[in-house]
Amino acid sequence: MKSTGIVRKLDELGRITLPIELRRTLGVSERDPLEIFVDEGKIILQKYEPADIFSGSKDDLVDYCGKKVAKSSIMELAKLAGIIE
Structure with a gap:
């Protein structure tokens, strides 16, 4: 320091x-x-600097209900929910 x-x-x-x-x-x-x-x-x-609430990533963020979420986390959640493969 x-x-x-x-x-x-x-x-x-x-x-x-x-x-x-x-x-x-x-x-x-x-x-x-x-x-x-x-x-x-x-x-x-x-x-x-805002970060994804799931992964902590600071890349490719979108705002959802006042929270920051990375697009990669959204894709993972969609896969877990069976919406996409």
Whole structure:
């Protein structure tokens, strides 16, 4: 992990501000969703990218009832249901 040398304090509501240089470098814009991970005492922020609810794939997604589903998962489900061979 690479240190940026940037230190920020939490405000009274527990928020931090990401510096504009960091946001530009990582391609994060205002209102972009960020995913939060915890790993061995570290907090990791990552720009959120939707993934298939079944396989986790991020390729060839369609929206179904507010959920992301890969076309390959739809084909597999159709085979399991006996709709296609």
